Amino acid sequence: MNYKQTIQTSLKSIWIILKLVIPIYILADVLFYYNVLSNFSFLVEPLTTLMGLPAEASLAIISGIFLNLYAAIAFAAPLDLSIHQWSILAVFLGVCHSLVVESVIMKKIGLSNLYSYSLRIIAGFVLGVITSLMPSSWFSSSITKSNYSNDVYSSIGELLYNSLFNSVILSLKIIILITLLIFIMDFIKTRNFIKESKKNVSKGFSLTVGVFLGITYGAGILISEVQSGRIKENDVFYIGTFLMICHAIIEDTLLFVIFGADFTMVILIRTLAAIVISYLLLFIYKRSKNNLLSTSS
Template sequence: MKQLINQALKTALLIIKLVIPFYLLADILIYLGILQKISFIFEPITSIMGLSPEVSLSIAAGVLFNLYAAIAFAAPLGLTPYEWTILGLFLGIAHALPVENTIMKKLSMPHWYSTLLRIGVGIIAVIILRTLPIHIEGKTLQKEMTLPHYDSFWDMITTSLYNASVLAIKIIILITIIIFIMHFIRTKLFKNKNLSASFSIITGIILGITYGAGVLIAEKDKLTKKELLYVGTFLMIAHSLIEDPLLFVLFGANFWVLVGIRLVLAVIFSYLVVKFYKL
């Protein structure tokens, strides 16, 4: 039990170190208007995706920070359901790269691999969608979503710190519960058989990279490097397949397209990575 508690505490400390600083950084850059000035970097991607350059700001916010910031920038643009599906498909795979790639680094996956994989597969997913004979209909739902407004820099810092702390606490509680549940299943029901890989995939598919990787981080010593690479690759492509797609469904995106293409690509690329692992 003592070892189990130590694992939970180490994972909790890691979550605090990763979530709170990047959450604060995101709010500071948005408050200072710096984010708007770097969105041009992503305009080549919007061209490949068949979207207008104005969407680059949304992509920049999503890739660097989170889906909520991305949607806040995209909502006023009057995108069609098809365009929302394209945006949701790409950002569903490639979002919050600084934070989530740092988490994957703890699983021995370098930043360059995580970045190239997620952006590359995201673009491939969009290309596949644009070539498929799928007609996406539906009226765009109007949902007001704007960036937070603060009266002062200090107000922004205190509010951001509070929100980041609440988020970190929620993640820590959930991951701790998962760690204890895994321990019970492994020791009582399956007599210490290794369930880390499959359990982390299920957790990641439902809850996201942070949760799925959190399970892996706590149990990484029980997995081989090949298993970590397979699960990590799968999770980076297919994670949070309920909450994230539904954010875009609010604006008319096709839920089954968002989930189906990501699952298929996750299986394909994970298989290829394992097949050519020695190379």
């Protein structure tokens, strides 16, 4: 294991977190203070309403979809979300985040941007609604809601001071978690069975890597095989579809668990959904291919 490279990766991640989370957290607090968010909430308010989330969660959803989970959490952290609501947000954004970047990766293995965007947005929304319809008693967490309650400030100066303090605390929590995960993931990546498996990519191995290490690594080990034509088109479609719904399942979920999301329920919902949706879409994909072949012949 290259500790120097791992430390460098950790430092880069820490810098990204600090320059992203702190200003966005403070911006979110200022927007809440002046009630600015209500002017923009209409953009995705139908989505938030159907998923049982407050309208103020709209910026968290928008930033998560087009930016990343850190930006989404920075906007959502000041909200007084329940355990159930944090779990809903974790399910939706676990499926539907960083679309621009991750869709580029999926395109390299042969899945179009249109398919990637459509699948993740629709699947994320449907799963969010399904999660919201589940009884709140099914969701539990060791994080108490009082730890993240909103404060009432008498002046903008007081707000900025407290917001800066809270954003630094939030950043430290995320930094500790991410640093530990980077060391763990880099350790896993350097194991011999990982290196050897890269030489003989299989469907099961690609899924396992993607589910635990993320789309970038899971799809990355497939790219050369896809380009060489050594892996079946149906397998590429299945793996890509599965990973878009269920990837980096531990890391992504833990970010929301910090605030109260139910770790077990979020993982269970995303995993079961990925299995069902992937097999269903693969069946449709095969049928459409066969119909096209029969028509052309």
